[in-house]
Amino acid sequence: MRLHDVVTASAGLTARRSRKAKVDVLAELLTGAPADELAAAVAFLTGTPTQGRIGVGWRTLSQLRAAPAESPRLTVGEVDSALGELAATTGSGSARRRSELLRSLLSRATAEERDFLFRLLTGELRQGALEGVMVEAVAAAADVPADAVRRAFMLSGRLPAAAHAAMSGGTAALEAFRIEVGRPLRPMLASPAESLAAATAELGAVAVEYKLDGARIQVHRRDDDVRVYTRTLREITAYVTELTDLVRGLPCRSVVLDGETLALTDDGRPRPFQETMSRFGSTRAEQVRALLLRPYFFDCLHLDGTDLLDAPLRERREALRGVAGDHVVPGEQEPGDPAAILAASLEAGHEGVMVKDLDSPYAAGRRGRAWLKVKPVHTLDLVVLGAEWGHGRRRGYLSNLHLGARDPDGGPPIMVGKTFKGLTDELLAWQTAELPRHESRRDDWTVYVRPALVVEIELDGVQISTRYPGGVALRFARVLRYRPDKEVADADTIDAVRALLPGNDSGEA
């Protein structure tokens, strides 16, 4: 299969607005794909090479000058093996070899293919919405139910593998996917609730737990081998030895736990999220001592050979208590006074509570309504589209941020507002250095960037707007923090923003 066909299909996706039309474009391509190139084609079209992120920056790529090829000859298989070699070339002295590999690949690509490869390697093509469309396309091409494809994807974390199974072995091959200790799966996500009363009324028998403001972790243990992954399934085992030591001491042989981790101050209050995140990239011993991470587990997906994914939360919590006792998140099952739990959580410096349906299974990778989050303030995770140069005390710094919400159909982010409020001197300095790394163009006032950075915004609400293309604008928005643990694909959608319009009862943020 030629790379050109993939590039054409990718352009076809951008050109079409309707989801059905996008699914058709992909399904047609998959139907004709040779079995040994299918996984790579799926990977490229959803924006991540089969090897995962390869870590090549825009700057490196644009410095590699080579004349483009005249006609499209590269195959998907050739590109996949070149990227495989690139991913395997690491360590000291590898920079030169990597440049050579890249130059050789790019010199065989046409201008159009080169643009595609740039966007693939820098992560710009990666969009959550595309994965949803691809799941449906695989189902259509293989003539299997979309839910079977989705389940295999969530359990393996790898859509290309699920696609390969669907196309080669149908439903039976998809059903063979199991939770595997040591292979991370997509975490279950929560939906917002308007209030605690609304959440408890919606769900019936519930557990109400503290909602801690740390970082999500998924821990896998088989005998003495313990591994830790982030929300985006990045392995961080080497950075968090206090967590691996602790889990190695739990009374079991094998386990998969879902939870949150954070560091506490001396008087037991949560430290800022940024400090927790700073631990995920550092093995420096003094930093470990200064910021000891604690785990707060809230789910158990596997225990000593038994998969619990499809068991109700009630049962999973029992397993959790048995294995992780002291390290379970504070909360109560079927509480008499849920409001007291919310008050205690806020009093202790946490974000709010999670209200969870005790009869629900673990829906990996899904943002459903079995888990509802209750927080006193609205927050949205938005995509940075650019920033304006500051005035006065902020002269010389990139300040007023342009913010976009994700298009659920996979189009570019849709601008919903601007803010410079809440930016500390440290954040101003950081974004002034960081944004130009993602620059797409600039004018006298503004540096515009490619979608790469997600920022968490607190707001009072939204209003109808004739100025912004999505018809809504943020009200009194302020920056809480950047979210390095989130990708553009994880940002909130324009629908989530519109749901905050007055008179919209869903009250979603």
Ligand SMILES: Nc1ncnc2c1ncn2[C@@H]1O[C@H](COP(=O)(O)OP(=O)(O)OP(=O)(O)O)[C@@H](O)[C@H]1O
């Ligand atoms: N008791 C808990 N149960 C489940 N999740 C919890 C709990 N306490 C904290 N969390 C965290 O809350 C997150 C969900 O809440 P919220 O949506 O506010 O966070 P987020 O990271 O902005 O968004 P997302 O839902 O996309 O993860 C979970 O991903 C998890 O990291």
